[in-house]
Amino acid sequence: MKPLAWIGSTRGALLTFPEDVVREIGYALYLAQIGDKHPAAKPLKGFGGSGVLEIVERFDGDTYRAVYTVRFAEVVYVLHAFQKKARHGISTSQQDMGLIRNRLKQAETEHQAWLRRSP
Template sequence: MADLKPVEFRGSALDDLRAFPFPARREAGHQLDQVQNGQDPDDWKPMSSVGKGVKEIRIRDDGGAFRVIYVAKFVDAIYVLHCFQKKTEKTAKTDLDLAEKRYRDLLKELGQ
């Protein structure tokens, strides 16, 4: 079995994920595990407005709608940029801006 790419959380993303209700947290873990195994999550969409190669995992449960924004195109790790509960139909600009800032900071760190 190939080595799994580690998952690295940026900023407060891990704490934000831990704040999800248990079923949504478990589902997020399962979806990230699929990404680690080279598969796409069950429900996702590209987030090119945040950055090249950035994707959003979409999770729905009784507690509401939850999102995990990540990028997996780099060799060394899967980077989770932002985790949040979606309150409206349209993703809040503050959530998109935060994910975009973390993506830009990551690119600088990686020398991209």
């Protein structure tokens, strides 16, 4: 099973979500760790392919999202977890997309360091 690596404040943000949402996103991340994919996990547009995925969960009229990457063979990096605030449209805000891009770069850097430490 691949380890999970949390980038930035992602883990703390996820743990503020309702328990049912945390459980479902946690299950989706577990599936990613074992090389499978949750039915709710979809490629995030703007990242060229299926290496960056988004899980969308709805609960009590609110929408929660978690973004992770499986671009690296050895580790699943969780890049962002947030509650969608906009009441119109389904697209992810430019601010969130920028944060995801920055955290993906951070994950790439951390992964290179992880590879250098591994035997």
